[in-house]
Amino acid sequence: xxxxxxxALFLAPTLVIIGLxxxxxxxxxxWLSLNRFNLDVSPTPSFAGLHNYTLIATNSFYRSDVLGAAxxxxxxxxxxxxxxxxxxxxxxLLLNEEFRGRILFRSALIIPYAMLTISNxxxxxxxxDSTYGTLNVILHHWGLIGAYHAWLGTPTGAMGWVIxxxxxxxxxxxxxxxxxxxxxxxxxxxxxxxxxxxxxxxxFWRITFPLMRPAILVVVVLRTLGAFRVxxxxxxxxxxxxxxxxxxxGYYIYEQAFIDFHIGYAAAVAYLTTLVVALLIxxxxxxLRGETxx
Amino acid sequence: xxxxxxxxxxRVLLPVxxxxxxxxxxxxxxxxxxxxxxxxxxxxxxxxxxxxxxTLDNYVRLFTSPNAGxxxxxxxxxxxxxxxxxxxxxxxxxxxGTLGGYSCAxxxxxxxxxxxxxxxxxxxxxxxTLIIPMFVIGRAxxxxxxxxxxxxxxxxVILPYMLWILRGYFAxxxxxxxxxxxxxxxxxxGAFVRIVLPLAAPGVAATAIFAFLTAWDEFFFALIFTNSYxxxxxxxxxxEFTTRHTSDFGLLMAGGVVANILxxxxxxxxxxxxxxxxxxxxxxx
Numbered sequence: 001x002x003x004x005x006x007x008a009l010f011l012a013p014t015l016v017i018i019g020l021x022x023x024x025x026x027x028x029x030x031w032l033s034l035n036r037f038n039l040d041v042s043p044t045p046s047f048a049g050l051h052n053y054t055l056i057a058t059n060s061f062y063r064s065d066v067l068g069a070a071x072x073x074x075x076x077x078x079x080x081x082x083x084x085x086x087x088x089x090x091x092x093l094l095l096n097e098e099f100r101g102r103i104l105f106r107s108a109l110i111i112p113y114a115m116l117t118i119s120n121x122x123x124x125x126x127x128x129d130s131t132y133g134t135l136n137v138i139l140h141h142w143g144l145i146g147a148y149h150a151w152l153g154t155p156t157g158a159m160g161w162v163i164x165x166x167x168x169x170x171x172x173x174x175x176x177x178x179x180x181x182x183x184x185x186x187x188x189x190x191x192x193x194x195x196x197x198x199x200x201x202x203x204f205w206r207i208t209f210p211l212m213r214p215a216i217l218v219v220v221v222l223r224t225l226g227a228f229r230v231x232x233x234x235x236x237x238x239x240x241x242x243x244x245x246x247x248x249x250g251y252y253i254y255e256q257a258f259i260d261f262h263i264g265y266a267a268a269v270a271y272l273t274t275l276v277v278a279l280l281i282x283x284x285x286x287x288l289r290g291e292t293x294x
Numbered sequence: 295x296x297x298x299x300x301x302x303x304x305r306v307l308l309p310v311x312x313x314x315x316x317x318x319x320x321x322x323x324x325x326x327x328x329x330x331x332x333x334x335x336x337x338x339x340x341x342x343x344x345x346x347x348x349t350l351d352n353y354v355r356l357f358t359s360p361n362a363g364x365x366x367x368x369x370x371x372x373x374x375x376x377x378x379x380x381x382x383x384x385x386x387x388x389x390x391g392t393l394g395g396y397s398c399a400x401x402x403x404x405x406x407x408x409x410x411x412x413x414x415x416x417x418x419x420x421x422x423t424l425i426i427p428m429f430v431i432g433r434a435x436x437x438x439x440x441x442x443x444x445x446x447x448x449x450x451v452i453l454p455y456m457l458w459i460l461r462g463y464f465a466x467x468x469x470x471x472x473x474x475x476x477x478x479x480x481x482x483x484g485a486f487v488r489i490v491l492p493l494a495a496p497g498v499a500a501t502a503i504f505a506f507l508t509a510w511d512e513f514f515f516a517l518i519f520t521n522s523y524x525x526x527x528x529x530x531x532x533x534e535f536t537t538r539h540t541s542d543f544g545l546l547m548a549g550g551v552v553a554n555i556l557x558x559x560x561x562x563x564x565x566x567x568x569x570x571x572x573x574x575x576x577x578x579x
Contacts, residue, residue, distance in 0.1 A: 006482060007403035013390035014457060021450035022416055025427035032427060091319075094311045105312060107562055108319045114561030115323055118513050118529040119550040123322045125536065126329070126543045134325065168322060176572050229420045232513045236533060253422045258518050263426060270423040281418055 029267050037264035045264060052268035066269060068244065069252040070276075072159070076248055077227040080163045080170075084223055085216060087167065088174025093208075095175070096182045106179075113172040121236030124165040128152055128237075155245030158238045162246050165233050170226065174219050181215035182208075214288075221284045228277060249273055323554075330551045334544035352548035369549065371523045372531035376553075379441050379527060380509040383448040387456050387505045390449075392498055395460025396486060400472075410461070413454040421451065425518055432519060443519045444527070448509045456501045463497030464490065500567035507557050507568075528553045 033052055035045035055062045095106055112120070127134045130150035139145045152158045185208070193203050209216075231250035234240060240247035240255065247255075253273065257266035333349050357366050397403070398410055428447055429438070437443040467490055475485040491498075513529040520526045532553055535546045561568055 003401050003482075004403045007397045007401040010393035010397040010401070011403075011409075013386075014394035014453060017386075017390060017446070017449055017453055018413075018416070021428070021446045022424070022454075025424055025431060026419065028431065029423060029427035032430065090311075091315055094308075094315055097308060099308060099312070105315065107565060108316060110561045110565045110568065111323050111558055112319055113568075114507065114557040115554055116511050116529055116532075116550075116557065118511075118532050119326065119554055120322065122532060122536065122546055122550055123326045126546065127322070127325065129543070132543060134329075168318070172319065173572065176569055180569065180572075225418060229422070231422070235513075235517075236536075250420065250422050253426075254514065254518075257422075257426050258429070263430060267426045270420070270426055273420055274423045277418060277420055 030271060032264055033267035033271050035264045037262075037267075039261035039263055048264070052265045053272075055265065056268065056272070062265075065252065066249075066272075069247055069249045072246065073228060073230075073248040073250070076159065076163065076166075076230060077224055080166050080227055081220060081223045083163070083167050084171050084174050085219055088171045088219070089178055089212070089216070091171065091175040092178035092182055095179055109172045109175055111172075112169055113176070115169070117169060117232045118236060120169045121165060121233045124161065124168075124233075125152075125237050128161055152238055153242060155243060158242060158246050162233055162237055165237060166227075166230060169233075170223065174223065177219055178212065178215055181212055185211050217284075217288055221281075221288070224280065224284075225277065228273075228280070323558075326547050326550050326554075330544065330547040332544065334542060352544040353552075355545055356548045356552065368523045368526075369531055372526050372528050373552070375441065375523075375525055376510060376528040379444045379448070379525075380506050382441070382445050383452065383509045384502055384505045386445065386449050387453045388498060388502045391453055391456035391460050391501060392491070392494070394453075394457045396464045396490065396494075398457065398461045399464035400469075400490075410458075413458055416454045417458070421514060424450070425515060428515075429518055439520050439522055439525050441525055444516055444525060447515045447519065448512060451512075452505045452508055456505060459501055460494070460497060463494050467493050496567065496570075499564075500570050503560060503564050503567055504572075507560065510557050 032045060034047065034049060036048040036051060037045035056066050057063065091109070095102065095109070126132075128151040130136070130148060130153065133148075133151070135151065136145070136148040140148065150157075151161055189207055189211075190203065193207055198206065229250050230248055231254060234246050234248060234251045235254075238246040240251050249269070250273075253266050253270050256262045256269065330352050331349060332347050333351055336347050355366075356369060359366055398406065398413075424447070428443070432438045432443045437446075471489055471493070472485045475489045476482065480488065511529070512527075513533070516525075516527040516530045517533070520530060523531075532546070532549050535542070535549055
């Protein structure tokens with residue numbers, strides 16, 4: 001059998017699936033974004049040209065909605081990603097040390113990674129509940145708070161706790177990757193540094209960090225893209241509130257499309273979001289140029 | 295090799311660090327498990343009062359009481375849905391991903407570079423962008439609220455990642471082994487089945503676990519594409535425990551434990567594969 005024929009045979013399932021369930025919907029979505037399509041009003045789309053896009057660009061109501069959600073997404077990303085990477089690096093360095101029971105500790109890492117995102121959100125919603133939550137019970141019991149707090153009741157509190165829940169869930173992923181990278185670092189460099197009398201901080205900033213730079217950059221890229229699509233935890237913990245304070249772009253599109261049924265408009269916002277993500281990737285590729293990943 | 299990050303005061307720093315790490319990584323999970331064994335009434339007032347309480351009440355209610363949360367029949371149905379959807383998704387993605395990964399790594403065909411780049415780019419498209427058109431199409435072809443739309447959706451998200459990683463695995467298998475088999479009279483297909491596939495088995499296993507866990511965890515597709523227990527999956531069922539304003543946290547945590555048994559055991563038992571899969575994906579992908 002000629003090579004190309006075998007390839008065609010082998011690739012047929014992939015091409016059918018990706019074509020039908022990915023490429024075609026994405027193209028269809030572009031068409032939807034050019035239509036007025038509100039499922040509450042009519043079951044069929046009607047062509048409206050760039051209407052949805054001009055709405056975002058010129059209508060102050062929609063523009064402030066989209067820019068607000070984009071800003072909150074950026075805020076969430078800018079705070080959560082550095083925390084995840086710093087914490088993940090600290091955990092990776094810790095688990096890279098030699099000590100008894102290291103395997104057990106490394107296994108502990110896999111539990112938050114494997115735990116369902118939704119379960120994670122629900123546990124936090126229980127811990128933070130204003131009436132029955134564990135945090136209130138404990139703090140009150142120890143006399144640290146006089147009255148129960150509504151932890152998710154303020155805009156800052158809600159965003160802060162959403163970030164905590166997300167950091168808890170995603171740090172293990174960062175740790176696993178950075179730990180794997182740490183294990184590939186050359187041993188003799190550290191021996192030489194020890195002979196030269198380099199201190200702990202010196203060894204970290206002069207040797208470990210520069211050698212780990214490519215792996216750290218990769219993790220930053222992956223986590224940024226992950227943070228950009230955060231929505232599960234928002235759905236369970238805050239529902240975008242209070243006062244829209246946790247209404248990030250992924251959640252906003254969900255609300256527009258499937259609560260208000262503004263399908264055409266939501267498709268337009270989703271397309272713009274995809275465009276921004278594509279730009280981000282280009283920026284990252286530019287940052288990563290010349291980095292060789294072990 | 296230790297990087298000596300905890301060099302000087304290691305004796306103090308290491309145990310403190312490990313203790314913090316243990317609390318951090320196990321805390322919420324441990325609390326979910328613990329509180330699922332405490333009486334609901336006790337949970338709401340003072341879960342830590344002595345003597346410690348232990349009960350299976352939450353689990354009994356989860357599986358037998360018709361009024362519990364989403365109702366026990368529905369909860370059991372959601373488990374079955376999740377098992378079916380995730381298993382079929384895994385099989386389809388492993389099948390298509392293995393054949394496709396091998397083709398992209400070893401065979402030459404027109405449009406190869408384009409396909410490989412497309413598969414990479416696809417992984418970065420935000421899920422919401424895909425959900426909207428799939429919902430409209432699924433509604434038109436009457437696939438909403440069935441296993442099949444979920445299987446299709448999950449496969450379209452998982453397959454590109456899988457194929458990309460498997461391509462790396464296949465590329466790392468020495469070409470000489472395959473060539474030797476062909477000199478000995480094996481066809482290309484025969485060499486693939488008898489030589490390459492067994493060597494790639496650990497990689498295929500790693501990606502299969504990854505496919506299952508990703509599908510098991512998925513929430514938004516299932517939330518939007520299903521509206522009855524004909525197809526609702528476990529994450530959706532769990533999320534409905536709270537929307538009823540019952541604050542039945544004992545039941546909710548018991549449900550959470552049940553939903554997490556499979557992924558946590560799988561991950562613990564097969565962590566070597568998971569770690570390998572994750573690192574291959576992020577370092578090479």
